[in-house]
Amino acid sequence: MPSPKARSAPSAGGAERYEFISLSRTPPPHLLQRQGSDPTAARLRASESPSRRRGSGSSSSSTGGQQLPEEDCMKLNPSVIGIALSSLLAIDLWLSKRLGVCAREDASWGSVRPLMKLVEISGHGIPWLAGAAYSLYKSDSAAGQEVMLNLLMALVLDLVLVGTMKAVVRRRRPAHNRMDMFATFSVDGYSFPSGHATRAAMCARFLLAHLVLAAPLRVLVLLWATFVGFSRVLLGRHHVTDVAFGFLMGYWQYNLVEMLWLSPVMLQSTFGQLQ
């Protein structure tokens, strides 16, 4: 027996065609009147595409010669992608609110908020930029200088890409977030994607690829990156999807850094041509 939401309707060729109809919404009375007394038949006709309804003369005569407004059809026949996206957003909002347990001092895990803010500082742009610039200045090997120069380039690239993305998407931060972060740009009022998550993922990949680290330290780098991302949601700064996308974006940004890698040979030839 077919499900109540997927009813088969005979098509022009006689074959069975499945229509997805919304039973959660009752069509307005004027629609039912126009389409005859059978509400199910009225819903089935309303769920047909506008072009199909326009094309069939018999259909227009059965609706009393009147066309239905397009908005009615959109409501009665929402796309599967639309439903999936709004469900994902609803789950995202609900889960982010549930997990924002350090969003305030009086929240359920409010006592660990200072610790979470330390984790936040460890993934902030300023200590990373300052650390990379200092290491570049202090490095006495060409290889070290090359790595630190590229780390600096990667950090600036990250700020530009995340800032652009935030300015385009303009998603608001969760309502339970308290905006008490230090040193922010104006775009940091927006939430998507998490700049801490992109930086943590990109820097973790960078460090793992370019520093010779013992296995426990490699694990520590991965744990740190994961925790920086997770702490964004616990602090109430971000929705879960901001952080998930931030991790993906940071992972991909490292590929871009590898592609744009600045080598001494390339720099010499560039600056040589300028002189």
Ligand SMILES: CC(C)=CCC/C(C)=C/CC/C(C)=C/COP(=O)(O)O
């Ligand atoms: C030298 C210079 C101009 C440094 C700017 C560094 C800076 C202010 C970075 C912003 C870092 C930040 C607050 C990002 C927001 O992270 P979300 O995870 O909250 O998106």
